[in-house]
Amino acid sequence: MLAALVGAVVNLDGRPRYIHSGWFLISTANLVVIVAMLAVFALAIAAPFPRDRGEA
């Protein structure tokens, strides 16, 4: 079910897509992963960490 939903959004069974500009060439999938890592890194720095209620 989930695979079908994801497949409906992104065709994972076709030819890979690339972003190409001059000397810069990267697959869309790799770029998505790198951007996701940067976003998670920023969130890990900025997001508040849950604390026990007893803590000050």
Add this chain to the structure above:
Amino acid sequence: MTASTWTGRIRDRGVAAFPPDRLLPDTQPVYVASWIYVFGVLTLAAFAVVLASGAVIALAGPAWWHTSSVGHYVNSVHLWGTELFFFFMVVHLWGKFFMAAWRGRRALTWITGAVSFLLSIATAFTGYLTQQNFDSQWIGTQAKDGLNASGVGAFFNVLNFGQMLMWHILLLPLVVALLIGGHILLVRRRGVAPPL
């Protein structure tokens, strides 16, 4: 008093380096209460999933993982576990780099982590070479010239499927697991690196 036997001396040194409350602490410094400190253990959890799914794949064999639906599923767990392993490890690496985590006599902790990362790339690479599909053939034929030029071709032949499989399922995971174990022991010994 120094122990008279070699086993006793090893025990004494082990206990001196890793007292039980340092080896298995039940509290951590207050600065550890941050999401950026979670990614080391997330990397470990993903590594456990990769090892467990890899063990199932190794036991059942290629005819199973290539043809059955459960085999496809476990094979996918192995792949996506690896994706998450690297995802978490890179965020962990960035966090430790920007807090200069080699401070406070933690250079060896940093080095074992960095070498684990590099060897994990080699382990994943040999995994791609043992998929037994056109993708692995393409990767192998593209990589051989570069590796031969580096001088390792005589010992590490990417077109030798049996050799790459053995590197992937035995030699490299064993070294990576030992390095990660040493990395964790060093974290216990020196403590979690404080933020800048």
